[in-house]
Amino acid sequence: MPLVSAGEFVVAGAGVGAFNVIQLEHAEALIAGAEAAGRPVILQISENAVRYHAALEPIAVACLAAARAAKVPVAVHLDHATSPELVREAVGLGLGSVMYDASALDYDANVAATAEITAYCHEHGVWVEAELGEVGGKDGVHAPGARTDPEEAARFVAATGVDALAVAVGTSHAMTDRTAAVDLGLIARLRDAVPVPLVLHGSSGVPDEDLTRAVEAGIVKVNIATHLNKVFTAAVRAYLADHPTVVDTRKYLAPGRDAVAREVTRLIGTVLTRG
Ligand code: G3H
Numbered sequence: 586m587p588l589v590s591a592g593e594f595v596v597a598g599a600g601v602g603a604f605n606v607i608q609l610e611h612a613e614a615l616i617a618g619a620e621a622a623g624r625p626v627i628l629q630i631s632e633n634a635v636r637y638h639a640a641l642e643p644i645a646v647a648c649l650a651a652a653r654a655a656k657v658p659v660a661v662h663l664d665h666a667t668s669p670e671l672v673r674e675a676v677g678l679g680l681g682s683v684m685y686d687a688s689a690l691d692y693d694a695n696v697a698a699t700a701e702i703t704a705y706c707h708e709h710g711v712w713v714e715a716e717l718g719e720v721g722g723k724d725g726v727h728a729p730g731a732r733t734d735p736e737e738a739a740r741f742v743a744a745t746g747v748d749a750l751a752v753a754v755g756t757s758h759a760m761t762d763r764t765a766a767v768d769l770g771l772i773a774r775l776r777d778a779v780p781v782p783l784v785l786h787g788s789s790g791v792p793d794e795d796l797t798r799a800v801e802a803g804i805v806k807v808n809i810a811t812h813l814n815k816v817f818t819a820a821v822r823a824y825l826a827d828h829p830t831v832v833d834t835r836k837y838l839a840p841g842r843d844a845v846a847r848e849v850t851r852l853i854g855t856v857l858t859r860g
């Protein structure tokens with residue numbers, strides 16, 4: 586199954602898992618997990634991950650190659666880009682979708698910046714996600730209590746032409762426990778008001794049953810990063826504790842990769858579905 590754009594499977598009516606890639610092992614695990622579930626998956630590379638690698642191209646090219654070899658549809662997506670130059674680089678490298686995050690700006694500035702990037706991406710056949718309402722917890726920019734207003738969201742989508750909208754409905758980025766209270770009623774109101782798929786960010790903090798309820802209420806793309814890093818790191822820690830003299834990195838990264846693959850299969854196979 587070839588590399589596809591997220592726009593081909595992020596459509597109302599189904600939950601799609603979108604998971605972040607930092608190391609190559611993440612990409613391998615996400616694809617293995619999706620293949621075992623027989624479902625599509627989105628690999629996301631965030632601007633923070635690009636900063637970590639000091640470049641987009643090496644990790645993006647690796648993800649694109651892994652996606653092309655996958656047995657299920659796989660999209661490669663640029664996540665939380667605040668830099669228009671980075672968006673243009675991603676488009677040039679062949680990523681099929683981007684999230685342009687101008688949510689730290691005020692409403693009018695967010696609309697202007699997002700509309701310009703969206704026009705550029707659409708000229709190049711690239712699908713665009715934007716954010717309105719400042720999902721909590723990222724780099725101290727966002728307030729955890731923020732909420733997206735449905736009427737403003739509808740105006741924002743009409744004014745910018747974006748293909749999907751990240752909304753603030755009670756989640757907060759980078760939570761290491763799963764105690765977030767998602768506002769399911771607000772998701773339903775947003776779904777009724779907004780004509781494009783809704784995206785849930787900061788989903789690591791949401792318990793399984795509420796992830797399922799959020800998808801049932803109208804969330805389509807579910808972004809999870811921290812939770813899978815916890816799973817990866819716990820497996821690596823356990824291996825290293827049992828093998829204190831190991832030095833071959835493959836020996837301890839493989840259990841982390843396998844654990845993430847199993848958790849991805851569970852999430853997209855049984856949690857991110859409609860009941
Ligand atoms: O854009 C990526 C996500 O929103 C991931 O957030 O690390 O809290 O799951 P998380």
Ligand code: ZN
Pocket residue numbers: 665720758786787808
């Ligand atoms: Zn996010």
